[in-house]
Every structure is written in structure tokens, then in C-alpha cells.
Amino acid sequence: MIVLPPEAAGWSRDELDAVLYHELAHVRRHDFPLLVAMEVARALHWPNPLVRRLLRTVRTDQELACDAATLQKGVDREVYARHLVALARSQSPNTPGHDASLPVISRSRLGRRVQFILSGETRGGTAPATVLAVLAVTASAGVLLLASANPWLDCL
Numbered sequence: 001m002i003v004l005p006p007e008a009a010g011w012s013r014d015e016l017d018a019v020l021y022h023e024l025a026h027v028r029r030h031d032f033p034l035l036v037a038m039e040v041a042r043a044l045h046w047p048n049p050l051v052r053r054l055l056r057t058v059r060t061d062q063e064l065a066c067d068a069a070t071l072q073k074g075v076d077r078e079v080y081a082r083h084l085v086a087l088a089r090s091q092s093p094n095t096p097g098h099d100a101s102l103p104v105i106s107r108s109r110l111g112r113r114v115q116f117i118l119s120g121e122t123r124g125g126t127a128p129a130t131v132l133a134v135l136a137v138t139a140s141a142g143v144l145l146l147a148s149a150n151p152w153l154d155c156l
Helices: 006-010 013-029 031-044 049-072 077-090 107-119 128-149 151-155
Strands: none
Touching (some): 013 031, 031 049
């Protein structure tokens, strides 16, 4: 299910297509299970700055891959970039009527995404090694958590 904000009713057809192409690219790439694994890794390794950086990198790469997929559908680059910036502005917590339940476009990634969209590049995305690193961190965190959660098993 793709949830759009109420102002989506006022978007142009091109803006709506761009958003739907982008979100459907996340679905086709199966980004949600990786996002869940990343959040588990973040929770288990919250004090580790290297893990936080790795997760930020993977998340940015996911967005760039979906931006690339959107552009490959023939979406106008300038329209897409302008709409992305407008969405970020409308989702600012200081904007009247801001809906905190909707995810906010990360301003820290916004510049990189707009630069990518306008650059003319056609490829972007998560490198397989990065995905494997996230999965390895998550798996090792799970093993460590299970090992520390049951110290009495050593006595059996």
C-alpha cells in the first residue's frame, strides 16, 4: 500500500507519476525487508557510529536506485527534482498542517538526490557488498543478542 499525503490531490499528473514510480521501485527492489533488518541493526548497535554511517549509506543508495528507476520511466528530471524539494518543504515540522505520521524526506539526503536527478546519470543504487555488510551486521548482532540473553545455557 502506498500512502500519499492529502495534498497529493493537487499534484500534477507528472508529479503523481514520479512519486508512484519511485515508491513502486522500492516494492520491486524488495527494500522493505532490508529496511527492517537495518532498523534491527540500528537498535542493536545504536552506539556504534560506523554502523549508523553504513545504514545511512545504504538508505541513500536505496533512494538513488529508486530515483534512477523513476527517471528510466521517462519522468522529466526538473519536474521530479522540483517536486522532491517541494515535498521536503511541505513535510517540514514547521509547516502548518504538517502530518507527523508521514515519513519526512531526509534533508541530509535531499541535496545528493537532487544532484543525482539533475546530473543526467542513469544508474544509482545499493551495491551488493553494502547490502551484504548490513545483513552481516544484523546477523552478528542477533547472534550476540541471543548469546547474551541466555547466559544460563552454559550450565546445561
